[in-house]
Amino acid sequence: MGDDKSKSDFRDRDRVSGDQEYEVGYFASKFGLTIPEVRELIKNHGNDRETLEREAKALGNR
Template sequence: MADDKSKIGGQDRQRVAANQQYEVKYFAQKHRISAADAREVIQQAGGSRDKANELAQAMKKK
């Protein structure tokens, strides 16, 4: 099912989609990691934006 860009709000902001190239690119730039690493982090987090942010921060500390 395609992402409906007209429906935005709280639920949409809580999730990050690993299959949406622009979201992966933004996430990678935000955390200064590669797109491949960003996609992996997002998948590990199960799409949860908060969990993905935590994992990306932990990854950068290594």
């Protein structure tokens, strides 16, 4: 089931939902990663956006 786009609060802005294709796709394109790489990051580090962004930058620098 997709997110309700009519709700515009910021309850989960600090999380990346691995179940939402558009969130995973956006995160992947933002950091130049593949979708499987993003899913692996979420699996290994959880869905905290700050942590994932730090790890994605580190992965991109390798």
